Amino acid sequence: xxxxxxxxxxxxxxxxxxxxxxxxxxxxxxxxxxxxxxxxxxxxxxxxxxxxxxxxxxxxxxxxxxxxxxxxxxxxxxxxxxxxxxxxxxxxxxxxxxxxxxxxxxxxxxxxxxxxxxxxxxxxxxxxxxxxxxxxxxxxxxxxxxxxxxxxxxxxxxxxxxxxxxxxxxxxxxxxxxxxxxxxxxxxxxxxxxxxxxxxxxxxxxxxxxxxxxxxxxxxxxxxxxxxxxxxxxxxxxxxxxxxxxxxxxxxxxxxxxxxxxxxxxxxxxxxxxxxxxxxxxxxxxxxx
Amino acid sequence: xxxxxxxxxxxxxxxxxxxxxxxxxxxxxxxxxxxxxxxxxxxxxxxxxxxxxxxxxxxxxxxxxxxxxxxxxxxxxxxxxxxxxxxxxxxxxxxxxxxxxxxxxxxxxxxxxxxxxxxxxxxxxxxxxxxxxxxxxxxxxxxxxxxxxxxxxxxxxxxxxxxxxxxxxxxxxxxxxxxxxxxxxxxxxxxxxxxxxxxxxxxxxxxxxxxxxxxxxxxxxxxxxxxxxxxxxxxxxxxxxxxxxxxxxxxxxxxxxxxxxxxxx
Numbered sequence: 001x002x003x004x005x006x007x008x009x010x011x012x013x014x015x016x017x018x019x020x021x022x023x024x025x026x027x028x029x030x031x032x033x034x035x036x037x038x039x040x041x042x043x044x045x046x047x048x049x050x051x052x053x054x055x056x057x058x059x060x061x062x063x064x065x066x067x068x069x070x071x072x073x074x075x076x077x078x079x080x081x082x083x084x085x086x087x088x089x090x091x092x093x094x095x096x097x098x099x100x101x102x103x104x105x106x107x108x109x110x111x112x113x114x115x116x117x118x119x120x121x122x123x124x125x126x127x128x129x130x131x132x133x134x135x136x137x138x139x140x141x142x143x144x145x146x147x148x149x150x151x152x153x154x155x156x157x158x159x160x161x162x163x164x165x166x167x168x169x170x171x172x173x174x175x176x177x178x179x180x181x182x183x184x185x186x187x188x189x190x191x192x193x194x195x196x197x198x199x200x201x202x203x204x205x206x207x208x209x210x211x212x213x214x215x216x217x218x219x220x221x222x223x224x225x226x227x228x229x230x231x232x233x234x235x236x237x238x239x240x241x242x243x244x245x246x247x248x249x250x251x252x253x254x255x256x257x258x259x260x261x262x263x264x265x266x267x268x269x270x271x272x273x274x275x276x277x278x279x280x281x282x283x284x285x286x287x288x289x
Numbered sequence: 290x291x292x293x294x295x296x297x298x299x300x301x302x303x304x305x306x307x308x309x310x311x312x313x314x315x316x317x318x319x320x321x322x323x324x325x326x327x328x329x330x331x332x333x334x335x336x337x338x339x340x341x342x343x344x345x346x347x348x349x350x351x352x353x354x355x356x357x358x359x360x361x362x363x364x365x366x367x368x369x370x371x372x373x374x375x376x377x378x379x380x381x382x383x384x385x386x387x388x389x390x391x392x393x394x395x396x397x398x399x400x401x402x403x404x405x406x407x408x409x410x411x412x413x414x415x416x417x418x419x420x421x422x423x424x425x426x427x428x429x430x431x432x433x434x435x436x437x438x439x440x441x442x443x444x445x446x447x448x449x450x451x452x453x454x455x456x457x458x459x460x461x462x463x464x465x466x467x468x469x470x471x472x473x474x475x476x477x478x479x480x481x482x483x484x485x486x487x488x489x490x491x492x493x494x495x496x497x498x499x500x501x502x503x504x505x506x507x508x509x510x511x512x513x514x515x516x517x518x519x520x521x522x523x524x525x526x527x528x529x530x531x532x533x534x535x536x537x538x539x540x541x542x543x544x545x546x547x548x549x550x551x552x553x554x
Binding site (some may be wrong): 030105138256 | 293295296297301303304305306307308310311314322323325326328330363369371374375376378379380381382384387389391392393394395396397398399400401402403404405406408409421424425426427431432466485488489490491492505506508510520523524526527528530531533534535537538539542543548
């Protein structure tokens with residue numbers, strides 16, 4: 001049980017000031033834009049909630065939102081089970097452990113635009129390793145600048161490549177925290193491998209897996225740089241995710257009002273889903289306490 | 290390595306393939322790259338790397354990135370330590386709300402903030418400085434650092450604090466000489482994550498800089514579009530961006546394994 005102490009606010013104050021400076025002022029700027037119309041020269045007209053209404057009815061927004069959910073859903077479906085499978089198959093002791101951990105963490109430390117550029121080079125149809133392999137060795141036509149399906153496969157594979165390791169590291173941390181006695185007891189009881197997974201390993205990984213899902217949801221929902229560098233949202237609009245569309249509207253067309261309205265709705269959706277995960281996570285830890 | 294490790298071996302191979310391709314590409318000449326497919330560089334060249342190390346625009350890109358990333362890591366961890374202590378030890382008015390509000394900033398899409406950030410930092414005349422990028426990255430790094438440190442601190446028994454106070458330690462002395470060393474693995478992991486997310490972020494860093502503090506990532510994008518399509522040079526620059534990350538992971542490799550487990554597991 002933690003003690004009540006209002007002086008704790010002093011400890012939190014520096015964090016509060018720094019984050020508030022970075023969060024509140026910009027978000028108020030966005031709110032300000034979202035209810036106004038401008039034709040340049042810093043002249044603004046009151047617009048009310050028109051932008052929000054327009055946006056919620058626009059097909060373009062629905063399509064981008066749909067693509068965003070499809071992307072996030074796909075990568076969660078692949079990364080979470082794959083991450084758990086890799087963590088289960090990793091050695092627990094010995095010199096291979098640091099080797100595995102360091103190599104696995106490597107993709108996460110590459111700047112996002114380099115990740116995009118790297119996958120671009122990797123998948124070029126004639127001179128990229130993957131592109132060449134598909135087109136000239138397997139004989140499957142593959143060109144992500146032409147074919148929407150190929151573009152989708154590429155951005156999903158890229159994200160799996162980039163972020164599955166986060167799930168692996170978190171699950172692995174959960175696994176190594178299980179005392180050997182649990183396994184010994186399970187062996188004496190004659191438990192099958194699946195039973196060990198279901199009743200010992202999975203429950204121990206529950207908290208870290210919730211964190212993994214929460215982090216992967218937030219980050220994949222906000223993804224911008226990698227797909228922008230890799231496909232630029234194309235071919236056509238087939239890989240234009242929410243943030244790419246947002247930047248197109250805000251900086252490409254300089255429609256600040258609609259872009260601001262879109263930002264707020266976008267942020268609200270991320271908040272809502274994350275809040276659900278966060279509550280689930282808190283309930284779990286309350287059970288443990 | 291045994292049979293049951295096969296999944297992780299395949300996974301590591303999958304991770305290494307694109308990296309291999311990037312590195313191989315960086316040793317090829319532009320002619321060779323455009324001429325067609327070759328698995329290994331036919332004529333090894335260091336020309337691409339030479340360009341980067343002799344051209345100030347290029348190498349200053351790296352220096353700028355490292356400056357703001359280090360600044361950000363230090364600021365984030367320093368302010369997150371007392372805050373995480375407060376969250377893990379005390380109950381106070383609005384603590385849960387505040388914690389979630391902090392986390393929400395980790396969720397804010399950078400694309401949403403790009404333009405307002407530009408205006409904000411221009412108006413306080415910090416535009417195109419390292420500290421501007423370092424402060425802007427605090428938006429998502431401080432919440433993360435607080436979250437990680439709070440997890441680590443939660444696993445330290447409260448008796449440690451109480452014993453120290455009974456022994457006559459002042460709070461400051463207890464915090465710096467006993468508590469922080471106890472959770473140094475947590476500090477390492479938090480610093481690692483701050484470094485990582487500041488190093489890899491491009492959108493805000495690019496928006497907030499023009500010349501003096503331009504990050505390496507921005508130099509790369511500019512080169513990719515202006516100087517034709519110099520794939521070899523781009524690959525060499527990309528390869529060099531992997532190295533600082535690799536060094537940092539090497540230092541925290543034991544913390545990562547133990548570190549995660551000491552957090553909320």
